[in-house]
Amino acid sequence: MKEQTCAVVVVGNEVLSGKIHDTNSYFAARELRKAGVALKRIAVVADEVDAIAQEVRYCAERFDIVLTSGGIGPTHDDLTMEGVAAAFGRKLVADPALSALIDEHSGGRRLAARFKMANVPEGALLSHSPDLWFPTVRLDNVFILPGIPQLFEPKVVKLCAEFAASPYFMRVIYSQAGESVIAEYLNACLERFPELLLGSYPEIDNSEYRVKITLESKDRVYLEQAFDHLLQLLPREAVVKTE
Amino acid sequence: MKEQTCAVVVVGNEVLSGKIHDTNSYFAARELRKAGVALKRIAVVADEVDAIAQEVRYCAERFDIVLTSGGIGPTHDDLTMEGVAAAFGRKLVADPALSALIDEHSGGRRLAARFKMANVPEGALLSHSPDLWFPTVRLDNVFILPGIPQLFEPKVVKLCAEFAASPYFMRVIYSQAGESVIAEYLNACLERFPELLLGSYPEIDNSEYRVKITLESKDRVYLEQAFDHLLQLLPREAVVKTE
Numbered sequence: 001m002k003e004q005t006c007a008v009v010v011v012g013n014e015v016l017s018g019k020i021h022d023t024n025s026y027f028a029a030r031e032l033r034k035a036g037v038a039l040k041r042i043a044v045v046a047d048e049v050d051a052i053a054q055e056v057r058y059c060a061e062r063f064d065i066v067l068t069s070g071g072i073g074p075t076h077d078d079l080t081m082e083g084v085a086a087a088f089g090r091k092l093v094a095d096p097a098l099s100a101l102i103d104e105h106s107g108g109r110r111l112a113a114r115f116k117m118a119n120v121p122e123g124a125l126l127s128h129s130p131d132l133w134f135p136t137v138r139l140d141n142v143f144i145l146p147g148i149p150q151l152f153e154p155k156v157v158k159l160c161a162e163f164a165a166s167p168y169f170m171r172v173i174y175s176q177a178g179e180s181v182i183a184e185y186l187n188a189c190l191e192r193f194p195e196l197l198l199g200s201y202p203e204i205d206n207s208e209y210r211v212k213i214t215l216e217s218k219d220r221v222y223l224e225q226a227f228d229h230l231l232q233l234l235p236r237e238a239v240v241k242t243e
Numbered sequence: 244m245k246e247q248t249c250a251v252v253v254v255g256n257e258v259l260s261g262k263i264h265d266t267n268s269y270f271a272a273r274e275l276r277k278a279g280v281a282l283k284r285i286a287v288v289a290d291e292v293d294a295i296a297q298e299v300r301y302c303a304e305r306f307d308i309v310l311t312s313g314g315i316g317p318t319h320d321d322l323t324m325e326g327v328a329a330a331f332g333r334k335l336v337a338d339p340a341l342s343a344l345i346d347e348h349s350g351g352r353r354l355a356a357r358f359k360m361a362n363v364p365e366g367a368l369l370s371h372s373p374d375l376w377f378p379t380v381r382l383d384n385v386f387i388l389p390g391i392p393q394l395f396e397p398k399v400v401k402l403c404a405e406f407a408a409s410p411y412f413m414r415v416i417y418s419q420a421g422e423s424v425i426a427e428y429l430n431a432c433l434e435r436f437p438e439l440l441l442g443s444y445p446e447i448d449n450s451e452y453r454v455k456i457t458l459e460s461k462d463r464v465y466l467e468q469a470f471d472h473l474l475q476l477l478p479r480e481a482v483v484k485t486e
Contacts, residue, residue, distance in 0.1 A: 018272030
């Protein structure tokens with residue numbers, strides 16, 4: 001089965017100006033990984049229709065799934081719906097079902113600004129979930145999610161359950177030898193196991209080890225073979241511990 | 244003076260697979276903001292030459308400054324130099340000064356892998372700083388920085404001191420009224436002060452206020468005028484506090 005790919009597009013000047021540290025892309029990265037979906041790209045773009053449209057179009061053409069985060073509230077800087085519509089050359093139209101839902105949820109107070117949230121790209125689908133009153137708006141392969149983490153996270157969890165394919169398995173080797181020393185062994189291991197996802201991450205302020213080496217594969221047997229092979233290749237004194 | 248713009252390109256499968264929460268882009272966002280440089284885009288791309296090259300080319304053409312983070316170590320997955328070279332249609336060449344520096348720093352151990360780090364895009368400039376032995380490699384408007392935060396951060400601080408233009412000033416209003424209620428006042432304020440950078444950020448689990456409204460400008464007088472104007476527009480009971 002071909003692996004599903006995904007991109008996350010975070011819309012928000014508050015991230016670009018350093019006012020908040022985005023946690024949504026990190027949350028999505030972990031959930032997608034667990035679901036066996038390969039996240040290939042994260043982009044943070046400004047609250048500008050053109051910037052959103054260009055990035056969404058780029059991602060929608062290249063990846064199976066696109067998740068957007070943020071920019072769907074009632075205020076002037078909420079432009080994601082417009083940006084996604086532009087990415088697909090669609091108009092923004094008021095969705096009657098969404099209008100009714102907003103009306104119901106507003107407790108009789110007809111606030112003009114809130115009805116801005118009923119405007120979605122023409123042809124978009126609404127997917128409802130029992131725990132959150134506002135549905136997820138989907139256009140083609142783009143899922144438009146709210147930026148507030150308390151709303152974003154449950155929606156991602158729900159979507160990932162739908163995406164879930166085969167998961168990744170991982171082993172870890174902690175090395176006392178630095179990257180320059182172990183590089184040749186990593187290369188040799190990759191030559192023998194070309195499908196292995198092999199990462200090496202140096203840590204400077206760690207007294208226990210100098211490099212964390214991660215080995216990943218969706219094939220558990222292949223992974224264990226590669227793991228054993230790399231352990232044999234590495235100088236014995238280099239290996240601090242494994243997981 | 245025209246505002247300087249910047250993009251940050253983070254290279255790293257470890258971020259996309261959710262193994263680490265990237266802090267470099269958040270650090271850079273805050274430092275650039277303090278320096279008065281407008282960060283317009285953050286992208287996290289995979290450890291793949293094509294993905295790096297495409298993103299770097301896109302950013303280098305559109306923004307004044309591009310910072311890359313990560314992918315410059317000695318191992319197989321360190322491909323940023325190759326990606327940046329490809330973005331500009333250049334070759335990778337061994338830099339003699341960098342080779343000598345690496346030699347010196349290696350204490351006589353000639354590790355082949357480490358000399359991979361002497362390969363830079365043809366025409367790149369090296370900029371040395373007294374506190375870190377490895378120089379910053381620059382090609383055109385692209386600054387190639389290491390991904391380890393302890394190395395990335397001091398290099399960003401140093402660069403931002405060079406970029407520093409006029410800083411942004413900020414005022415904040417905390418509102419007890421929700422976004423749907425205040426949206427019209429924000430719009431009215433923007434109509435009067437079109438140059439104002441106005442952000443509104445709802446917080447769900449906060450008992451003190453419901454929306455944080457940020458007003459920013461490089462012109463302190465303009466900012467204060469806009470701040471006073473918005474305070475007058477907002478219903479008095481909506482305003483919890485200001486900063």
